[in-house]
Amino acid sequence: MNDPLRLAGLLLAGTSLCAIPALAEEVASLGPIPLDPITIRGLETGAVLDGYRADVISSATRTATPLQQTPQSVQVLSPELLEDQAVLSMSEALRNVSGAQGTIPLQTPAFESTLLRGFPAEFYRDGMTSYINTGDANAMAGVERIEVLKGPNAILYGGGTGTPLGGLVNIVTRKPLPATVTELGLTYGTNGHVEPSFDINRRITDSVLFRMNGSYVRSGADPDVIETDRYSFSPSLTFGHGTDTRLTVEGYLSRWEQQEYQGLPAVGTVTGGFEIDRDLYIGDPDIPDSHTETRKLTLTLEHEFSDRWSNRTQVRYGENEVEQITQIILSNAPDAGATDWALYNSYVPGEQTEYSVNSSFEGRFGTGAWNHVLLFGADYSRIEDYSLMYMDFAGSNDLANPGDWPAWTMPSTLAMGEGDGTYTTSGAFVQMQSSAGRLHLLGGLRLAHLETIYDSEGYGRRDRLEETRLLPRIGAVYDLADRWSAFASYSEGMKANAFYFYASTPKPELSRQAEIGLKFDGGALSGSIAAFRIERENVPVTDPTDPTFLTSITEGQQRSQGVELDAVWQPGGAWKVMANYAYTDAALTADVPLGAPAGSKLPGVPRHSGGIWLDYDARKDRGDGWRAGAGLQAVSSAPLDQMNSYETAGHATVNGSASFTQDGTTYALAVKNLFDTDYDLPMYGYMGGRVVPGAERQVLLNVSKRF
Structure with missing residues (x-):
């Protein structure tokens, strides 16, 4: 650890938080404090959205905070953007976020391989962990918006195996609203893609609201053999709407079925003296389908004690089921002849059970020239995971x-x-946000406890890790002018790594991030530019003294640093533009024993990536009329494996869409990879890395009716 940095973080966070008891006494003695009125639109949904831009968010601080006053890189993908781009998967949505590499859509959703800032990211659903993100991980029917937080988010987000490293992708779902709305949709497209969807919202009584949405997808794919069936279904009820106490009960059922796709080896695709058919499906074409399923029940209780103090408590119970069936290859190069590979029949069943609860209290008050938002609370998560591999x-x-x-x-x-x-x-955590004039400060501390127990009856071993640690988060924003602000932040995280056998007592993985940047919001143009550095230590690597190579030691070290730019331009007319760019340098900072040397680039991470989307919307208030848009995404080359033996080439693709709306009916046409460009993607995390040929041109027609 960098002791001076950590000490500085603790001291600065402690300075902000130690004043809390004294402030509470002062507030009690002063009685009511006159504060300037604050109007926050859309507080029930936790965000204020205007087209493609967001003004107020809640994911970064768990309080409704203006984005311009948040000392962290946060990108919000609005429902309007997702609809205009006809987004079909989470990886497609994340192309709008600088420094993000999404999971391959054909990958079995039994592990998550999304990267943010070069490090693994985790998916959350309404602020609570989704662990390995099973079921129909790409379902878009119930998604209200997607909020992406960069870097370790240890203060407010636990669960699973601990702190997200590269960041987290928080899927904010559609909640019941005080309206009567029905929307039906049908999408048909290339490779036999058929997707009916629905969204029904009803106001049952003045205080009881109901919403239910879902979708079903059946589709082929460019690779031979592949046929996908997936669905999601999300009913929810809100009791006490319009009162000081509200309870929302949400169900979620999601399932995915498909032949498991393992991609293609590097030799024969991106290198080698022979070529493998890009559409080849490796293995028995009559192999049984793999499947994953998830079932969740979430209760959210919100209570307002007054106009300044409130509580929010969430409880979730979830069950996941996984069955992976593969005829797998184990090498990126031929291992059974000049162009022959050995094949292995593989079967991996698994079950996970989740128990999670978090509760936080929020208070708003003032002292002198300062306005404060205090947040404190606690959370608990327990994941029970049983899996086998034959x-x-x-x-x-x-x-x-x-x-x-x-x-x-x-x-x-x-x-x-x-x-x-x-x-x-x-x-247990506590966070203070304080603002006076142009200065906005944030300080937080989390007392984090982590315990993992991994038993293997077949191998006759038991690994246990238990650690308690104080994790700081500090940040500051200074308004340089009415439209520009500068920010800086520092945070630390701690997590465990699942599915490893350890040669000795494992240590928790530790991470820390420092970030500086500028935010701008000139009305028409808004966005941010940030420079960051994330460091990891105690990363599991193979034990060099174990002749079987089955055990690991927690000695690995990695670092990611770079610059990111995200911008939205909405001049007030029909035009909307969203753009992003990232320079990411992610590498090992210590040799892997008997493996990759320090300086090796991390797999799946391009040095340069970015995109732009332009949209012209001639409709009035998103009513009758037409709109059209087009965009470009581009990435540079990326290594496939940790040894950097192979890499994919850089590429660029163009997408486009158009729609026409009349009397509540919308007809939309979308074309993905308009010029049918051939390109390859790295399949990060699958047996040391694989190549996945990029999707060919895809044409989609959607008809939806809102009434």
């Missing part, structure tokens, strides 16, 4: 000129990965 040798095949594939049969040999894991995170 693998048997199946045979081999020539991937350059495939013959008959061996038939997939249920394997019986227990392979690495069998285990029964329990991951518990808990913490």
Whole structure:
């Protein structure tokens, strides 16, 4: 650890927070304090949105805070943007965020491989962890907006195995509203894509609201064999609307079925003296479908004690089910002949159960020239995860000129990965936001407790990690002018790593981020530019003294640093423009024993990435009329593996869409990869990295009716 940095963080955060008891006494003695009125539109949804831009958000601080006063890089993907781009997957949505690389849509949703700022990101749903993000992870029907927070977010976000590293993607779902609305939609497109969807909202009584939405997708894909079936269904009820106490009960059922897709090896695609068919599906074409399913029940209780003090408590119970069935290859290069690969029948079942609760109190008060927002609370999360991995040798095949594939049969040999894991995170936190004139300060502390127990009956071992640590977060924003502000922040995180056997007592992985930047909001033009540095230590790496290479040691070190730019231009007419760019330098800072040397670039992370979307909307208040838009996304080359032996080439793709609305009916046409560009993507995290050919041109027609 960088002790001076950590000490400075603790001292600065402590300076802000130690005044809390004294402030509370002073507030009590003063009685009512006259404050300037603050009007925050859309408080029930936690954000204020205007087209593609956001003015007020809640994910970064768990309080309704103007984005311009938030000392952190945050990007908000609005429902208008997602609709205009005809977004079909989370990875497609995240192309609008600087420094983000999304999970391959064909990947089995049994592990999450999204990257932010070069490090693994985690998905949250309404501020609570989604752990490995199972079920239909790409369902868009119930998504209100997507809020992306960059870097370790340890103060307010726990759960799963601990702090998100590169950041978190918080999916904010559609909540019941005091209106009667029905919207039905149908999308049809290339590869037999069919997607009906619905959204129904009803006001049952003055205080009881109901909403239900969902979608079903059936689609083929460019690779042979692949057929996907996925659906999601989200009913919700709000009791006490319009009163000081509100309870929202939300259900979520989601399922995904498809033949597991493992991508293609590096040799024969991005390198090598022979070519593998880009549409090749590796393995038995009659292999059974893999599937994942998730079921969640969430209760959210909100109570306003007064116009200045409130409480929000969330409780969630969830169950996940995973079944991965693969005829897998283990190498990026031929291992059974000149162009032949060995094949292994693999079977991975798993079940996870989640118990989570968090509760926070918010108070707004003033002292002298300062206005304060105090947040304090606690959270607890317990994930029980049981999984097995069976693998048997199946045979081999020539991937350059495939013959008959061996038939997939249920394997019986227990392979690495069998285990029964329990991951518990808990913490108490306090955060103070204080503003006076042009200066806005944030200080926070979290007392974080982390405990993991990983049992393996088959291997006769038990690994346990338990750690309690004080984690700071500090930040400041200074308004340089009416439209410009400068910000700086520092935060630390702690997490465990699941699915590893350790050669000795494991240590928790620690992370820290420093970030500086500028934010601008001139009405028409808004956005931010930020420079950051994230450091990780105690990353699991293979134990060099273990001849079986089955165990790990927590000695790895990594670093990511770079510059990011995100901007929205809305001049007030029909035009809207959204753009982003990221320079990301992510690398090892210490040698991996018997592996990659320090300086090796992290897999799946391009040095340069960015995009732009232009939209012309001639409708009046999103009513009758037409709109059209087009965009470009581009990335530079990216390594496939940690040794940097292989890399994908840089590429650029163009998308476009147009729609016409009349009397509540919208007809929309979207074209993805307009010029049918050939390109490859890295499939980060799958057996050391794989190549996935980019999707060919895709045409989609959507008809929706709102009444």
